[in-house]
Amino acid sequence: MTLINDHYQKLQAGYLFPEIGRRVSAFQQENPDAAVIKLGIGDVTLPLAPAITEALHAAVDETGEAAYGYGPENGYPFLKEAIAQHDYASRGVEIALDEIFVSDGSKQDSGNVQEIFDIGSTLCVTDPSYPVYVDTNVMAGRTGGASASGHYEGIVYLPATEANAFMPGPPEERVDLAYLCSPNNPTGAVATRENLSQWVEWARRNEATILFDAAYDAFIQDASLPHSIFEIEGAAECAIEMRSFSKRAGFTGTRCAYMAIPKTVMGRSASGEAVSLNTLWSRRHSTKFNEVPYIIQKAAAAVFSPEGAAQTGEQVAYYMENARRIRQGLGDAGFAVFGGEHAPYIWMRTPGDLSSWDFFDQLLQRSHVVGTPGSGFGPAGEGFFRISAFNSHENVDEAIERISKGFGS
Numbered sequence: 001m002t003l004i005n006d007h008y009q010k011l012q013a014g015y016l017f018p019e020i021g022r023r024v025s026a027f028q029q030e031n032p033d034a035a036v037i038k039l040g041i042g043d044v045t046l047p048l049a050p051a052i053t054e055a056l057h058a059a060v061d062e063t064g065e066a067a068y069g070y071g072p073e074n075g076y077p078f079l080k081e082a083i084a085q086h087d088y089a090s091r092g093v094e095i096a097l098d099e100i101f102v103s104d105g106s107k108q109d110s111g112n113v114q115e116i117f118d119i120g121s122t123l124c125v126t127d128p129s130y131p132v133y134v135d136t137n138v139m140a141g142r143t144g145g146a147s148a149s150g151h152y153e154g155i156v157y158l159p160a161t162e163a164n165a166f167m168p169g170p171p172e173e174r175v176d177l178a179y180l181c182s183p184n185n186p187t188g189a190v191a192t193r194e195n196l197s198q199w200v201e202w203a204r205r206n207e208a209t210i211l212f213d214a215a216y217d218a219f220i221q222d223a224s225l226p227h228s229i230f231e232i233e234g235a236a237e238c239a240i241e242m243r244s245f246s247k248r249a250g251f252t253g254t255r256c257a258y259m260a261i262p263k264t265v266m267g268r269s270a271s272g273e274a275v276s277l278n279t280l281w282s283r284r285h286s287t288k289f290n291e292v293p294y295i296i297q298k299a300a301a302a303v304f305s306p307e308g309a310a311q312t313g314e315q316v317a318y319y320m321e322n323a324r325r326i327r328q329g330l331g332d333a334g335f336a337v338f339g340g341e342h343a344p345y346i347w348m349r350t351p352g353d354l355s356s357w358d359f360f361d362q363l364l365q366r367s368h369v370v371g372t373p374g375s376g377f378g379p380a381g382e383g384f385f386r387i388s389a390f391n392s393h394e395n396v397d398e399a400i401e402r403i404s405k406g407f408g409s
Helices: 006-010 016-030 050-063 077-091 106-116 131-140 193-206 277-288 294-302 306-332 356-367 393-407
Strands: 100-103 123-127 155-159 177-181 209-213 239-244 257-260 266-268 274-276 337-339 345-349 384-388
Touching: 006 131, 016 356, 050 294, 050 306, 077 100, 077 257, 077 294, 100 106, 100 277, 106 131, 106 209, 106 239, 106 257, 106 277, 123 131, 177 193, 193 209, 266 277, 274 277, 306 337, 306 345, 306 393, 356 384, 356 393
Parallel strands: 123 155, 123 177, 177 209, 209 239
Antiparallel strands: 100 257, 239 257, 266 274, 337 345, 345 384
């Protein structure tokens, strides 16, 4: 028989969200009359904004009048120009069009980007963190096996705790790659300028690369907080940034994102030669990806129009109102809650010393509410639980009441 990639055997379990889906499906089959409220997976629940659907319709009409085949390898100029202006120039950051790479999702980008780095590269993650950061490096063979505690050999874990506001600083030792996410999934914490400055200083001193996931930047409510790591002096020498239209504009099912890689971010070859990471990613991207469809990129560009910005801003505000209600309601019920101020996620401590998965099961059985076990995001997530703000006001209010009755003090 054909040999498999044995590194997949190191993975501790199935991917987190399919396992949640399996358990929920089994419960619903056994309890068909239960009205389950899902606040688990971070999927949008509002429809695409009118300005976006209008752009989609117009683009479809265009493709019915002329042939639109393969587009530019790294994205159409009309979208990249809008990105450069609205996401960067408006914040005092200069990003060139050939430093922007349009893709079909930040999940894919955060998993694929490790391919341009040496298999022996060391890495660190904040713990808990988005599972893709760890799992894709395990699949590639960049780590050893997992210990009984769930830590993989070869990864430096930086615990995100209440003591450091769930946003740790850089490690004491040197590693090659550092994964950061702000606003953070799953904890809902957000990095300050001081925190990011520490990371950039560390990366430049150690010739390391920061892989910065800014998929939730639209949810930041305080204008003084950084939306991009490139707002920090020196970051253009050591950071790659991933951004997405999924949560900011409801593109979870439409798929469009991008990565920004300044040409000044360098890696080193085995012979010691400095090599542009921008060049490496451009080669990888053009070899393995054939671009986001024209109609989707036209829809993404509409997000930056005055109408699109206003409409998607209203949707973000709707989800953030849900987050406020969850944070306040569960806090009033006696739960220890965090996040929810600059992100659509509330990070709560499980009651009664329950494990994350035990609380998941009890919450589903007793309250018919679905959340996400914190342990699924890393060892330091054990004893915590993520609640998503992506749902209707009515369902959120009902879920708060059910959880409070079932588990509140």
